[in-house]
Amino acid sequence: MPPISAIFWDVGGVLLTNAWDRSQREAALEHFKLDEEEFADRHEMVVSSFERGKIGLDDYLDRTVFYRARPFSRDEFKQYIFSLSQPNTEALTFARQLADSKNYLMGTINNQSRDLNLYRIEKFGLRSIFSLFVSSCFVGLRKPEQDIYRLALEITQKAPEECCFIDDRSINLEAAKRVGMHTIKMDSVAQLRDDLRKLKA
Numbered sequence: 001m002p003p004i005s006a007i008f009w010d011v012g013g014v015l016l017t018n019a020w021d022r023s024q025r026e027a028a029l030e031h032f033k034l035d036e037e038e039f040a041d042r043h044e045m046v047v048s049s050f051e052r053g054k055i056g057l058d059d060y061l062d063r064t065v066f067y068r069a070r071p072f073s074r075d076e077f078k079q080y081i082f083s084l085s086q087p088n089t090e091a092l093t094f095a096r097q098l099a100d101s102k103n104y105l106m107g108t109i110n111n112q113s114r115d116l117n118l119y120r121i122e123k124f125g126l127r128s129i130f131s132l133f134v135s136s137c138f139v140g141l142r143k144p145e146q147d148i149y150r151l152a153l154e155i156t157q158k159a160p161e162e163c164c165f166i167d168d169r170s171i172n173l174e175a176a177k178r179v180g181m182h183t184i185k186m187d188s189v190a191q192l193r194d195d196l197r198k199l200k201a
Contacts, residue, residue, distance in 0.1 A: 004182065004200055006105040006156055006163045007098060008134070010143075011112065013168040014186050015095060016124060017086045019116045024084045031080060032065075032072055039064055050113045053137035057081075057115035085120050090189045092124065099129045107132035109152055109165060109176075111142050132156065143167075144175035153179065164199060166192065 012018035025043070029036050042064040050060045057078065066074060099106045108130055112120070114137040121127060134152045141148035153160055160180030167173050173183040184195045 002159065002162050004104065004162060004164050004196075006107065006158045007196075008107045008109045008152055008163060008165045008176075008181075009095060009130070010165075010167040010169075010172065010186075011108055011110040011120065011126075014166060015088055015091050015126075016120060017084065017088070019085050019112060019120060020081060024081070027084065028077070028080060032070075032077065034065065042067075048142070051111050051136045051142055052140045053114045054140075057113060060113065081116070082119055085116070085123065087124050088189075091186075091192075092129070094189050094193065095129050105132070105156055105158065106130045107134060107152065107156065109134045109143065109148060111136040113137055143172045146175050146179055149176050149179045149181060153181075164196070 009015060012021065018024055025039070026036075028034070029039055046055065046060055046063050049055045058074070061074060061077065065077060095106065098104055106129060108126070110117070110133075112135050117133070117135050117137050121133065126133075132152075132155065134148060134155065136142040136148070139148060139151055141151060143149075149165070153163065156163075161182070164182040164184060165173065165176040166184045166186050167176070168186050170185060173185055177183050182199055184192060184199070186192045
């Protein structure tokens with residue numbers, strides 16, 4: 001087996017908290033006293049375009065929240081969304097150690113809207129860890145579509161057997177495995193370290 005030369009990471013649920021997943025949306029709906037069913041219907045209509053970078057955060061909010069007058073401002077809502085992003089400090093430290101070793105090409109394969117993705121990259125210093133961001137908002141593809149993993153391989157010109165993809169969701173790992181990548185489901189950083197060590201052994 002050839003040595004691993006590239007490690008691709010999910011971001012939300014691995015390196016950081018999720019940005020705008022179900023639990024974050026539920027927290028926002030409760031905080032701003034929004035109707036859950038009404039919001040969910042509108043969210044489902046636009047989430048694919050939102051995460052593929054076809055509409056920005058303001059357009060998304062126009063369609064899901066500010067299609068009528070609210071007792072709170074757009075800026076208040078946006079700042080609340082951004083505040084939900086928090087680091088997994090242990091995971092970020094480990095990823096930085098791997099990047100500093102210069103032994104691996106380090107990249108992400110993640111689903112995220114453009115505004116939140118750019119905010120999180122800047123806020124948590126991800127550019128100093130990763131040289132490549134295969135993000136749904138940049139490439140117009142979303143996990144678990146196999147084409148997003150194929151694109152990461154084509155961009156890096158890496159053979160799939162040289163690559164490892166880390167995610168916290170099995171469905172995303174299944175798709176990566178189908179294109180030939182090694183995969184690790186992260187439950188904890190200690191477990192991730194062990195699994196990566198076994199993979200390299």
